[in-house]
Amino acid sequence: MTNIDFIKQYVATAAINIQNTVQLLQEDCTIPFISRYRKDKTGNLDEVLIEQIAKLQKDYETIVKRKEAILKSIQEQHALTPELDKKIQQSFDLNELEDFYLPFKKKKKTKADVARENGLEPLAKIIMAQNNEDIDFVASKYLTDKVINEDEALQGARDIIAEWINENIYVRKQMRRLFQRKSTITTKVVKAKKDDEKAQKFDQYFDWSEGLTKTPSHRLLAMLRAENEGFVKMKIEVETDEALDLIEEQIIKKNSDAKPHLQLAIQDSYKRLLAPAISNETLQEAKAKADANSIQVFANNLSQLLLAPPLGEKRILAIDPGFRSGCKVVCLDERGDLLYNETIFPHAPQNESAIAMKKIRSMVNAYKIDAISIGNGTASRETEFFIKKIAFDKPVQVFIVSEAGASVYSASKIARDEFPNYDVTVRGSVSIGRRLSDPLAELVKIDPKAIGVGQYQHDVDQTKLKEELDTVVVRCVNSVGININTASKHLLSYVSGIGEKLAENIVQYRAENGPFEDRKQLKKVPRLGEKAFQQGVAFIRISNAKNPLDNSAVHPEAYPIVEKMAKDLKLSVQELIANKEKTALIKPENYVTPEIGLLGLKDIIKELEKPGLDPRKSAKVFEFDPNIKSIKDLRTGMILPGIVNNITNFGCFVDVGIKESGLVHISQLKAGFVSDVNEVVKLHQHVQVKVTEVDEERKRVQLSMVL
DSSP, X not given: OOHHHHHHTTSOSXXXXXXXXXXXXXXXXXXXXXXXXXXXXXXXXXXXHHHHHHHHHHHHHHXXXXXXXXXXXXXXXXXXXXXXXXXXXXXXXXXXXXXXXXXXXXXXXXXXXXXXXXXXXXXXXXXXXXXXXXHXXXXXXXXXXXXXXHHHHHHHHHHHHHHHHHHOHHHXXXXXXXHHHHOEEEEEEOGGGXXXXXXXXXXXXXXXXXXXXXXXXXXXXHHHHHXXXXXXXXXXXXXXXXXXXXXXXXXXXXXXXXXXXXXXXHHHIIIIIIHHHHHHHXXXXXXXXXXXXXXXXXXXXXHHHHTSOOOOSOOEEEEEOOSTTOEEEEEEOTTOOEEEEEEEOOSXXXXXXXXXXXXXXXXXXXXXXXXXXXXXXXXXXXXXXXXXXXXXXXXXXXXXXXXXXXXXXXXXXXXXXXXXXXXXXXXXXXXXXXXXXXXHHHHTTSOGGGSOOSSSTTTSOHHHXXXXXXXXXXXXXXXXXXXXXXXXXXXXXXXXXTHHHHHHHHHHHHHHHOXXXXXXXXXXXXXXXXXXXXXXXXXXXXXXXXXXXGGSSOOGGXXXXXXXXXXXXXXXXXXXXXXXXXXXXXXXXXXXXXXXXXXXXXXXXXXXXXXXXXXXXXXXXXXXXXXXXXXXXXXXXXXXXXXXXXXXXXXXXXXXXXXXXXEEEGGGSSSSOOSOGGGTOXXXXXXXXXXXXXXXXXXXXXXXXXX
């Protein structure tokens, strides 16, 4: 099977599209570049499918590499038969390959090894043959000074048979299928930990049992966490009798004196070898699926968060609210640079509200502030009420912004490098302000796991989580495009083909030579070669550039085509851009080249209509219910405005203006069955919810969606 055949099993597209995509990937083309600028080669595959092809190509290479290692090992043992070689060559299932290799794998000395050393393998073969022989009499022929009676001889033979059964590929397939379809997951509390305060959050798993296939990912990850923390013991089991019957059907061919011995060997093989191995394998597969599910939820949330509506280039006053330690205030210019910082104490215990009002009013006027950004942590609502009491000389929008991860950023090397002369409180406030003006540019500086959107992110495979989240960040950055003259090196590092080192070089070049005036200037950046230029140039924007196309998503390789389009219409390129009436006259089939086909040309025409358009919407002010300040103010039946601040497989969490977010269970999202929460709500969506339950003691709020 070729790599193309392997990938085609999972991706519904023509083989030529897969082949071209793999070729582009092997030529070091990035996924954003391929999906945007090589549509005619890939058959218009989107980023998600290209990412899937890239992963499947890696899977194929992993399988091929493992096959080679297995074949080499068996060959070195002089045990590779033509039949086995053929089976291994034809297999592309890692579990099956490991089953083929199992008899040849180096392992610790087993009971079967001891029995073989004692010369009992011929006896095991006689029992397996199931001929009409007197097994007890045959066993007496194998007595030695190490095998002192028939029972020991038969036990040794059964140990060998048990190992053979465990290594039987058909039996393992049957067991694997049985566990995958019918296994039950059971958890029992560790009695010594039952009264542990930390264990109480897992109390529903103190005595729990359900079919593994029916266990949702979040519940499996919760059980695994409970087990890892030592509060419960977990088992994956199937009906023993059904498992034994399946093995007997394969091993026992007829009634004979050998049958009772085979049954004992089967029971031993299942209990001691097969069940533990297949049970563990089944759990690992279920865990991998749960990880993938959880990682996808996190990735979807992160994507929505990064692409949240920006306020844009406005002057912002940002507040990190607090009580005793005061509210940390910073003033930022249109580029997010720090102009001024101050601490005010409008709340208890100081209660200096009059002084604080005067200071805020003064800062708004002095620094020409357009909007105020307030972190949503401790004292957020109180600070919002305080700000809204101030009579400003001009309209000033007030936003509540998620401060998740701001403290992580403020203590990071990135923040120290940006603000070496300021402490963590000032840096945190700056982050709260910047994530209002441009969430994407600010949040790329923070480890996605610290942003707090997702479920059980610390329990899943961390390598796969990082890979997926990095992919999401790259996808978001390149879908928006970045201003090369204002972007930080952290934002630049996610641009297609750029990376961390070239991003540093770009920032250094910009510092030494001033703002970039055109895209071609990128080639002057040290170590930025033709490949990096090709992959990244169209994802950067240069406002007020000499060539207006430099502030669009049109790739420089297509500039001659655009120039010809403009010339044919007797216009300059500048006159053609954003001229919908004229772009409608362009017939793309007249401009096809060997490199750029109809799909690419249609994209170019679409881009000319609205060059450099930011796919994100604009930020909107949201008003919480002014009467709701804490969980104590909630009453069952209340209808409240809220903002979706996290999405999981089992529902979404909604901020209604208090410290505790309320859960809208998936069953309460809308009438009828909901299979995917993201089909109903999006992160940061403004919604109306109804309070259905309030548990002040456990600080839990249950909500239902009001449609």
